[in-house]
C-alpha cells in the first residue's frame with residue numbers, strides 16, 4: 403500500500419491553516435490534520451472548512467481526548483472528519499466508548515501513544531480493543547529533550563499488527579525510515595508547516611516515503627547536533643526560545659559577521675591581571691569559548707598574542723566583560739571576540755583569580771560547560787543542562803519566522819500574519 407503523508411496543521415490562525423493545507427496538498431500530502439492547537443484556537447469549524455475545501459482528502463481531527471471519548475468523536479465526525487485521534491493515556495473505558503461512537507458515525511479511530519508510560523504494553527491493549535490506527539507519537543516538548551520517535555516506533559512495530567501512524571519531529575529522512583520500518587502513515591508538522599516553501603518541503607517528504615529505505619548514515623551525537631543547531635539559529639531565536647532571556651549586557655563583537663557556539667571555559671581575573679586568562683588557553687579544548695570577567699573597564703588582560711595562541715589551539719572565541727587591545731591585528735586574524743571595551747594598556751601577570759569557577763559576565767551567570775552563542779546581536783548563555791532543548795526550541799522559532807517572513811513577502815503585514823490584535827492579552 404502507498405504510504406500516507408499526514409500534514410499536521412499545528413497553527414493558530416484559520417486562514418493560514420487553509421493556505422498551508424493547500425500548499426501541502428500541492429506537494430503531495432494525502433491526509434490533512436486539524437492539529438490540537440488549531441482546534442483550540444478556532445474551534446471545530448476548522449474541520450467543517452477543511453472538509454469543504456478538500457473534499458477528496460482524508461481529514462484527521464487531532465482531538466487529544468482524555469475523557470468522554472464518544473461525544474468528542476461524534477463532534478469531530480459531524481464536523482466532517484474521517485479519522486479522529488484521541489489519547490491512549492485515557493482510560494480504556496474512554497477509548498472503547500470512543501470506538502463505539504466512531505463505528506456509529508462512520509469514522510476511524512486513531513489512538514495516540516503520546517506520554518504513555520509503557521507504550522509497548524499500551525499498543526498491545528489498543529490492538530485488543532480494535533482501534534483503527536495506533537499513533538506512535540513523540541510530542542513536541544519531548545522531542546526538544548531528545549526523545550527519539552524512530553526508536554519508539556521500532557520497539558512497537560514488532561509487537562502489533564494494527565496500522566501504525568508515526569509522528570514527532572519527522573523530516574524527509576526520518577519519515578522514509580519510519581515507512582521502511584513498517585509505519586503506514588507519517589505525520590509531519592513543523593518540517594512542513596513552518597517551511598517558507600511548504601509545497602517544496604512536502605514534496606521532498608513525499609518522494610522520500612515513496613522510495614523509503616533505511617539508511618545506516620552515522621547519526622550525529624547530541625553534542626554535535628546541539629552545536630550545529632546553535633550555529634544555524636540566531637541569538638534572537640535563542641532568546642525567544644528561552645522566554646526572552648536577556649543577552650550579556652554591554653558586550654559587543656569587535657568586528658561584524660562573527661558567529662560562534664561552544665562550551666564555556668570561565669576565567670575570573672582582576673584589573674588586567676593576564677596570568678589566568680593566558681593559562682586558560684592551555685586549559686580550553688578545541689571549540690571552547692573563553693569567558694572572562696576582568697573587573698575593570700580601563701585595563702585589559704587580553705591582546706593580539708593571546709588571540710594568536712587561542713586561535714592556534716582551536717579555541718572558538720573570547721567573550722570578556724572588560725576591554726581588549728590590539729584589535730587591528732585581531733580583526734586581521736579574525737579571531738572572534740566579544741568585549742565591553744577597547745583600550746591600549748594591559749595589566750601585569752600577577753596570578754590572582756581562578757579558571758573554571760562560576761562567574762558573572764555582562765550581568766549573566768556563566769558556569770564552566772554552559773553553552774555560549776555569539777553573533778552580531780550579542781552573546782547568549784544557555785545553561786549546560788538545557789543546551790539540546792534550547793537549540794531545538796530555537797530552531798522551531800527560526801522555522802516559524804521563515805514562514806512568517808514568506809507571508810510578509812507575499813503582501814501581509816506582520817500583525818495580519820500573526821493575528822496580533824486577536825492575541826493581545828485581554829485585560830480584566
Ligand SMILES: O=C([C@H](O)CO)[C@H](O)[C@H](O)COP(=O)(O)O
Pocket residue numbers: 410411412437438439464539540541542569570571572589590591592593
Ligand atoms: O500532535 C502534535 C503535537 O502534539 C501538537 O499538537 C503534532 O502534530 C505532531 O507532533 C507532529 O508535529 P511535528 O512534531 O512538528 O512534526
